[in-house]
Amino acid sequence: MSKFLLKNGSGSLCCKGCGRQDNKLNTYDWLADIPGNAEEQDMVEVQFKNTRKGYYKNSNRLPLEKGDIVAVEASPGHDIGTVTLTGRLVPLQMKKANIKPDAEIRRVYRKAKPVDMEKYEEAKSREHNTMIRSRQIAADLGLQMKIGDVEYQGDGNKAIFYYIADERVDFRQLIKVLAEAFRVRIEMKQIGARQEAGRIGGIGPCGRELCCATWMTNFVSVSTSAARYQDISLNPQKLAGQCAKLKCCLNYEVDAYVECQKRLPSKELTLETLNGTYYYFKADILKGTITYSTDKSFLANEATITAKRAFEIINMNRRGEKPEKLEDIFRQDNARPKDLLEQESLTRFDKSKNSKNKKKKKAEAAPIEKSGNKPATQPVKEAQADKPKENRTRDNQPKEKNRPPQPKSNKNKDDVTIKAAERQETAGESTEEKTQRPVRNNRNRNNRRPKNNNRNQDKEKNNSGQNTTGASEQGNTNHEE
Structure with a gap:
């Protein structure tokens, strides 16, 4: 018994229940870790070539485990097979295989010896040539049958010929010819198309190994009504499997579809509305929706x-x-339906960087626009550079200590650009035009800079040596605005 210790040291993982993956109809022994499981039952399951299995009695109480090669009783001689199951699960598998309790059960002789393995390999090497030659003999005798596989017994004294035939075949003459040709005991066994596909094996259209080659033992007949219940198109090329018969998987979900169809109205009923009459067209059985059409x-x-x-x-x-x-x-x-791969883009990180750079460029090169007026031709910085000196000196004056707190103004960038453009237009006007121009009442500006006559008088004294009388009046008019 081989064990694999876990990394955290909390226990071990037993691989005794697993078998070779190349074996068909492999069974996992999930009771292999239980102490004394193999000793409780003296029955073992032995698998031979492809899907042929047999159940034998371990009368000699040999310590058998899954994967051991044993020599079992046969008629005549002995056969070589591999143990695939031991313990409590063997009676359950026998019940599943419909083996009666009073049936004759053969014994396990011994574990295979090197001499037994040499005979087994020699007999196995003759199988392919025997199959090809037997096909030629059947064709010469004019028999409507196909020999699909040949299996030699472990000691080489017997050969089983598996054949497929649509009708009853009289192969008594064939057995005589085969016995003279190969000098062995002949046994003919007829199989169906599904069993042949299970013996050969393959990959189905679903991408997995064929069900008949992995776990299916009993083949139930499949009818086209299973496809009608599921609203599948009756296309023989899509409904047929590798055995040229209807796929076995058509029976898997029939019960669920039949149960869901009971909740849908009949296809023959029509719906009358003010717009017209609607007829049944198709239905999504599992979703519970029906599509109606105005034409049949x-x-x-x-x-x-x-x-x-x-x-x-x-x-x-x-x-x-x-x-x-x-x-x-x-x-x-x-x-x-949402596709996770479709939502994500390989250049999604590059787009975020480019968007940030584009926003910066737009903010620098955006033209100044007035709300309701013509757009200005100069940006904000140039407009502030062309402001008169008295305005800049006024803004640069130190704040008074007892100055009342200024209310917060909710100005946007657009308001700043508009006012800068207005100052640019008023910079070239004469003092007379400015006095004649109607005074605008800007609430935000009044809130920001409250009127203070004492402050204006101090400002005129400071600017008396630099500016003219007209310039001081211009500053007063700008302040009133």
């Missing part, structure tokens, strides 16, 4: 409603009432 043959003026809404309209029609529309309660959600 093709889709026209489609309307998708829930089953609940359809039953409401049916009841209204029975009472002699007709609704205006079908979609009064149900609103079809046209939102596409």
Whole structure:
């Protein structure tokens, strides 16, 4: 028994229950870790070539584990196989395989010896050539059959021929010819197309290994009604598997679809509205929605409603009432399913950087626009550079200690640019035009700079040696604005 210790040291992971992955119909022994599990039952499961399995009695009480190669009783001689299951699960597998309690059960002789393995390998190497030659013999005898596989017994005294035939075949003459040709005991076993596909193996359209080659033992007949219940198109190329029969997976979800269809109205019922008559077109069985059309043959003026809404309209029609529309309660959600890969972009980080750079460039090169006036041609910095000196000296004066607190103004950048443009236009006007121009009452500006006659008088004294009388009047008019 091989163990794998976990990294944290809390326990061990046993691989005794696992088997070889190349074996078909592999069974996981989930009771392998229980102490004394193998000793409780003397029955073991032995697998031979492909999917052939047998159940044997360990009468000699050999310490067998999963994966051991043993020699078992056969008629005549002995056969070589691999132990695939031991312990308490073997009776459950026998019950699943419909083996009766009073059936004859053969014994396990011993674990395989090197001499047994040499005979087994020699017999196995003759299987392919025997199959090719037996096909030629069957064709010469004119038999309508196909020999799909040949399996030699472990001691080489017997050969099993697996064949497929649509009708009953009389192969008595074939057995005589094969026995003379190969000098072994011949056994013919007929199999179906699904069993042949399970023996050969392969990958299905779902991308996984075939169910018949991995876990299926009993093959239930599949009919086209299973496809009709699931609203699958009856295309034989899509419904058929590698065995040229209907896929076994059609039976997996039939019960769920039949249960959901009971909650939908009949396909023959029509819905009467003020706009017209609607006929059944298609349905999403699992979602519970139905699509109706105004024409029986093709889709026209489609309307998708829930089953609940359809039953409401049916009841209204029975009472002699007709609704205006079908979609009064149900609103079809046209939102596409979200794709995580579609939402993300490989250049999403580059876009964020470029957007920041673009915003900076736009802020620097944005033209000055007036709300309701012509756009200015100079940016804010140039407009502030052309301001008169008295305005700049007034702004640069030191603040008074007892100056009342200024209320906060909610000015935007656009207000600053507009005022700068107005100052630029008034810089070139004469003093007479400025006095004749109507005074504008700017509430924000008055709130920001409250009137103070004493402050204006001190300012005129400081600027008397530098500016003229007209310039001081200009400063007063700007302050009034």
